[in-house]
Amino acid sequence: MTILVIAEHDNAELKAATLNVVTAALQIGGDIDLLVAGEGCAGVAESAAKIPGLNKILVADNAAYTHQLAENIAPLVSELAAGYSHVLACATTTGKNVMPRVAATLDVAQLSDVTAVESADTFLRPIYAGNAIATVQSTDAIKVITIRGTGFDAAPAEGGSAAVEAVSSVHDAAISSFVKEELAKSDRPELTAARIIISGGRGMGNGENFALLEQVADKLGAAVGASRAAVDAGFVPNDMQVGQTGKIVAPDLYVAVGISGAIQHLAGMKDSKVIVAINKDEEAPIFQVADYGLVADLFDAVPELNKLL
Amino acid sequence: MGEITYLCCGSGDLQQPNLSVVLDRLEIIIISGDCMKVLVAVKRVVDYNVKVRVKSDQSGVDLANVKMAMNPFCEIAVEEAVRLKEKGLADEVVVVSMGPKACQEQIRTALALGADRGIQVETDAELESLAVAKLLAKIVEQEQPGLVILGKQSIDSDNNQTGQMLGALTGMAQGTFASEVNLGDGVVAVTREIDGGLQTVSLKLPAIVTTDLRLNEPRYASLPNIMKAKRKPLDVKTPADFGVDVTPRLKTLKVAPPAQRQAGIKVESVEQLVDKLKNEAKVI
Numbered sequence: 157m158t159i160l161v162i163a164e165h166d167n168a169e170l171k172a173a174t175l176n177v178v179t180a181a182l183q184i185g186g187d188i189d190l191l192v193a194g195e196g197c198a199g200v201a202e203s204a205a206k207i208p209g210l211n212k213i214l215v216a217d218n219a220a221y222t223h224q225l226a227e228n229i230a231p232l233v234s235e236l237a238a239g240y241s242h243v244l245a246c247a248t249t250t251g252k253n254v255m256p257r258v259a260a261t262l263d264v265a266q267l268s269d270v271t272a273v274e275s276a277d278t279f280l281r282p283i284y285a286g287n288a289i290a291t292v293q294s295t296d297a298i299k300v301i302t303i304r305g306t307g308f309d310a311a312p313a314e315g316g317s318a319a320v321e322a323v324s325s326v327h328d329a330a331i332s333s334f335v336k337e338e339l340a341k342s343d344r345p346e347l348t349a350a351r352i353i354i355s356g357g358r359g360m361g362n363g364e365n366f367a368l369l370e371q372v373a374d375k376l377g378a379a380v381g382a383s384r385a386a387v388d389a390g391f392v393p394n395d396m397q398v399g400q401t402g403k404i405v406a407p408d409l410y411v412a413v414g415i416s417g418a419i420q421h422l423a424g425m426k427d428s429k430v431i432v433a434i435n436k437d438e439e440a441p442i443f444q445v446a447d448y449g450l451v452a453d454l455f456d457a458v459p460e461l462n463k464l465l
Numbered sequence: 466m467g468e469i470t471y472l473c474c475g476s477g478d479l480q481q482p483n484l485s486v487v488l489d490r491l492e493i494i495i496i497s498g499d500c501m502k503v504l505v506a507v508k509r510v511v512d513y514n515v516k517v518r519v520k521s522d523q524s525g526v527d528l529a530n531v532k533m534a535m536n537p538f539c540e541i542a543v544e545e546a547v548r549l550k551e552k553g554l555a556d557e558v559v560v561v562s563m564g565p566k567a568c569q570e571q572i573r574t575a576l577a578l579g580a581d582r583g584i585q586v587e588t589d590a591e592l593e594s595l596a597v598a599k600l601l602a603k604i605v606e607q608e609q610p611g612l613v614i615l616g617k618q619s620i621d622s623d624n625n626q627t628g629q630m631l632g633a634l635t636g637m638a639q640g641t642f643a644s645e646v647n648l649g650d651g652v653v654a655v656t657r658e659i660d661g662g663l664q665t666v667s668l669k670l671p672a673i674v675t676t677d678l679r680l681n682e683p684r685y686a687s688l689p690n691i692m693k694a695k696r697k698p699l700d701v702k703t704p705a706d707f708g709v710d711v712t713p714r715l716k717t718l719k720v721a722p723p724a725q726r727q728a729g730i731k732v733e734s735v736e737q738l739v740d741k742l743k744n745e746a747k748v749i
Contacts, residue, residue, distance in 0.1 A: 225666070226629065227638050249659040253641050256594065256629035265595050265714035268624045278718065283623050284517045288526050289723050293716040331669045332638040335654060339662035346661065352749070376749060384678075394644070394679055395662055400620075401678055403660070409748040419516065426726055430746045432738065438731075447729035447746065450738050460735040465749070 157186030157276055160214075160236060162245040162254070165192060165200040167222065172349050173246040175310035178207055180303045181244055182311065183273040187211045190318070191236065193229055195222040201320050208316035216323040223334035224250050230257035231327035237262055237298055241276070247302035247404075248348075255302050264296035269404075271307030280307075285400040285423040305348060306406035306427050340395055344370075347398065350379035352409045355398055355425070356391070357383040359414020359435065359454055363391040368458045369413060375465045381405070383415045399424035414454045417442025434458070500556040501611030501670075503546040506601055507539035507560055507575055509568040510621045523719045526621075535571045538616025540578075541676040544683040545646060546614050547579035554648050555612070557581050561604055563597055565589050569699065576694035577686035583699035588711065594622075596704070596711035598630035603707040605635050610671060612653065617642050617675040628675035638668035642677040 159181045164171040174190075181188045188209060192201045193216040201215045214236065220228045233254065237243045243258060245251035247269045259266035271289075272280035278293045279301065347353060354369045354376070366380065373380045381398040382391065398405055400423040410428035415421060417433070417440055425431070426445055433446035436453050443449040450457060511517055512534040517526045535543075549555040560575040562568040563586040572583035586600050605613060618625035632639035640646070640655025644663065647654040648670075656665045658677045686694070704711045732738045742749045 223664075223666075226632070226641075230633060249642060249657070252625050253629065253639070256626035257633040257639070259626070260595060260598055260630035260633035263595075265593055266624070266626050266630075267715070268626060282723070283720070284511070284526060284621060285623065286723055287517050288519050288720050290717050291719040291721070293718055294714065295716065296714050329636075329638070331636075331672075333667045335665040335667050337659075337662065337664045348660065394658055394677075395660070400623075409742065409746070420513075426723075430742070430748050431726075431729075432742070443731070444728045445726045448738055448741055449729065449731045450735065451731060452735070457735050461739065464735060464739045 157241040159186055159188045159242040160240040161190045163190050163192045163204055164246045167194045167197045170200050170203045173305045176305040176308040177244050177246050177303045178311040179308040182209055184276050193221040195219050205318045205320055206314050206316050208312055210318040212319045212321050214321055214323045218326045220326055220328035225332050226254045226257050227329040227332045228327050229254050233258045234261040242299045244301050244303055247304045251302045255300055259300040262298055264298050264300055266300045268302050269304045270301050271304050345379045347379045347381050347403045347405055350407050352376045352378035353381050353407045354378050354411040355381035356386055356413050357415030358385040371462050383421045412442050415442055416440045502557045503555045504610035504613045505542050505546045505560045506615045507562045507571050508536040508619045509533050509564055509571045510536045510619050513537055513620055519720050519722045523721055525720050535574050536616050536619045538676050540683040541680050542614040542616050543575045543578050544681045563592055573694050576697045577691040585701045587701050588704050590711050592711055593713050594624050594626035594630055597627050598634055599709045600707055601631050602634040613673045615675050617677055628673050632673050637671055637673050639673045640668055641675045643674050644677050644679045646674055
């Protein structure tokens with residue numbers, strides 16, 4: 157078997173999520189190549205080459221690939237895919253955007269959000285917001301897969317020395333163009349990469365009160381998240397949302413503050429190693445999944461937590 | 466001979482104005498972008514309030530006597546299309562659904578929300594995203610919409626694939642996970658919800674948009690509109706009519722409930738909580 161992994165990066169650095177996909181590829185087994193498509197992304201390719209277990213790094217460096225536009229990246233990946241049994245990418249918004257376009261071009265089905273590898277053609281993936289886990293076998297010659305990072309440990313980033321090879325093929329569909337990007341700037345870690353997350357729900361009352369969580373987060377080196385209720389209420393922006401329709405996270409410690417624990421939120425965080433719930437309603441469903449529950453008013457408990465850390 | 470202005474509106478007749486007389490001088494004014502057809506795809510799924518149960522033989526999820534509804538992301542797609550029509554940016558909203566006869570309910574719902582006409586592709590086969598995209602591609606070929614709007618994913622299979630696959634099959638550009646859609650002259654600007662923030666792309670029309678939650682807040686259908694929807698046209702087709710092979714590529718070997726998390730303990734104070742996290746769980 158030969159596997160092509162699509163690197164997630166921003167032309168400057170390789171995103172950590174790629175390492176989880178490499179682990180999934182290693183579990184499938186076979187020769188693994190990694191594609192870095194972008195512009196001015198030689199540095200990314202260099203760091204990717206250090207990941208142990210890779211055969212070679214393919215670099216497609218062209219202005220058409222700068223912003224990972226699906227219309228340009230998908231034909232490139234589809235062209236390269238012909239030589240592989242599996243094509244894997246992260247189940248991030250980039251991977252989710254590009255990969256189905258690859259699958260349809262190849263006339264194969266896609267397996268989305270795979271959380272475990274059972275064999276080279278059989279995989280586990282959550283359906284119904286994680287309320288059921290399907291074991292799915294692919295009959296297609298090329299398996300196009302997105303990998304949910306929380307299902308796999310990160311592969312080591314150092315120790316390998318794969319060859320780097322340029323790919324000259326350029327695909328510019330010229331039907332889409334990048335206009336702008338507004339990325340939330342924060343010194344805190346990204347939600348999907350954080351070891352500790354503290355999230356607030358509707359109980360926070362308003363956006364200003366999230367400052368209470370931020371103080372704790374800064375002491376713990378944690379990321380700050382939110383439930384959909386808090387996002388819908390306009391307290392915080394959507395990219396902070398943890399849940400079925402937001403980010404799927406599995407940190408070492410997840411602290412849910414003023415979050416009742418709707419199914420849709422649990423779907424996004426129930427694989428966390430340790431869950432703490434702080435809620436004044438002792439009947440809140442969040443307590444059914446919490447390792448440590450504290451029935452208390454968050455406006456008393458969070459400042460006290462901040463003092464004790 | 467005098468000056469004749471041929472005013473052509475809509476997407477279907479833009480390419481070939483049907484003129485049967487030879488004219489000395491012809492001026493064709495094409496109002497592009499202003500008047501176009503929007504195609505919306507909707508899916509019938511288990512209502513999002515239902516807590517699904519896995520069947521004891523692990524063959525799937527128990528759907529007997531379970532409340533069904535339009536996929537929430539598809540509701541947002543219908544709403545966006547209807548708003549484009551209300552703004553005068555679209556002249557017709559065509560809604561498509563695929564599945565057993567019962568999915569006509571969801572088409573009627575969309576018609577009650579303001580769509581003009583429905584197409585059902587009737588089949589009892591379980592359709593994978595690729596098959597749906599292939600059928601939609603055939604309908605796009607027939608209908609020639611200026612914009613196709615779909616939900617970003619359905620809340621049953623959670624695949625998040627159909628819109629992107631349709632893009633590949635039709636060669637159209639895609640604006641996935643949209644939180645804002647702005648139609649311009651021959652282009653559409655789509656703001657996308659991406660990891661870490663927002664990204665805006667400009668796509669040449671015709672194009673595909675898949676909706677994210679914050680694109681709009683869908684309206685409720687009024688009773689008069691529900692009654693009116695019953696009289697709106699609904700075409701029924703089959704996959705065979707389009708010559709599309711819908712044979713599944715994936716085999717579901719088993720569907721199991723997720724590992725259950727056990728509730729832990731209640732702590733009495735913040736102090737005890739910090740102590741447990743430091744000394745028992747050792748996570749801080």
